[in-house]
Amino acid sequence: MARVLLIEDDPAVQRGVTLALKRRSHEVEVAGSGETGLLALERFRPDLVLLDLMLPRMSGLEVCRRIRESKQIPIIILSARGDEIDMVVGLEAGADDYVVKPAGGELLEARIKAVLRRAAPAQDAPGASGPAGEERHGDLTVDRTALIVAKHGAELALAPSELKLVLFLTAAPGQVYTRPQLLEQVWEHSFYGDVRLVDACVMRLRAKIEDDPRKPVYVQTVRGFGYRFGPV
Numbered sequence: 001m002a003r004v005l006l007i008e009d010d011p012a013v014q015r016g017v018t019l020a021l022k023r024r025s026h027e028v029e030v031a032g033s034g035e036t037g038l039l040a041l042e043r044f045r046p047d048l049v050l051l052d053l054m055l056p057r058m059s060g061l062e063v064c065r066r067i068r069e070s071k072q073i074p075i076i077i078l079s080a081r082g083d084e085i086d087m088v089v090g091l092e093a094g095a096d097d098y099v100v101k102p103a104g105g106e107l108l109e110a111r112i113k114a115v116l117r118r119a120a121p122a123q124d125a126p127g128a129s130g131p132a133g134e135e136r137h138g139d140l141t142v143d144r145t146a147l148i149v150a151k152h153g154a155e156l157a158l159a160p161s162e163l164k165l166v167l168f169l170t171a172a173p174g175q176v177y178t179r180p181q182l183l184e185q186v187w188e189h190s191f192y193g194d195v196r197l198v199d200a201c202v203m204r205l206r207a208k209i210e211d212d213p214r215k216p217v218y219v220q221t222v223r224g225f226g227y228r229f230g231p232v
Helices: 011-023 034-044 060-070 084-093 105-119 160-170 179-187 192-209
Strands: 003-007 027-031 048-052 075-079 097-100 134-137 140-143 148-151 219-222 226-229
Touching: 003 011, 003 034, 011 027, 011 105, 027 034, 034 048, 034 060, 048 060, 048 105, 060 075, 060 084, 075 084, 075 105, 084 097, 084 192, 097 105, 105 160, 105 179, 140 160, 148 192, 160 179, 160 192, 160 226, 179 192, 179 226, 192 219
Parallel strands: 003 027, 003 048, 048 075, 075 097
Antiparallel strands: 134 140, 140 148, 219 226
8 A cells, every 4th residue: 555645636537546546545645736735745745646747836847846856755747648748848857657647547556556666676676686785886886775876975866767777777787778678677667658758767867877967977878779887
């Protein structure tokens, strides 16, 4: 069971999502605006946030940015089919996943389980069963036991998807992974159209770990194939 904060202004969506999640034993708190959602975040202390983009007054994008300023809680965007550009911008603002509305209960449940696993990915990451301790990769330190990635000794605030992507790539430096492979291993998706999740996450990750995100040293693009880590 998870504590889910639903930030959504459409009463019909509120009812449908709440019913679907409660049937699966989740505890749900509903906020009808971005402002009340941010207040509920502190009071309700959810395990994850389901966030509509098209909110009155404060947009879902702004809510996502504000959450990411202080918290690394998993965020799943609820997106209408016509809002593809907003959805991509939402991913770039720090969301971990997205679900297209209207979404069935089984799909929501699968995405929630997957994003919560990414929030504690150590046991699933390749190489995680190796000896405990810190790994050095250039200026980066990766501690798989404590789930900490640091640069120059300072811990980086990574969203769940960013953290699992680092753990996955650093387990096999130099290994090239296609976007569909990363989508399947990190996000647990199988639909190729969702590869934008990978690109948005890589962009956010580079902004945090690279000295110059335009000339990445750690997460490198292999043109025509995908991504690899280093070697540094």
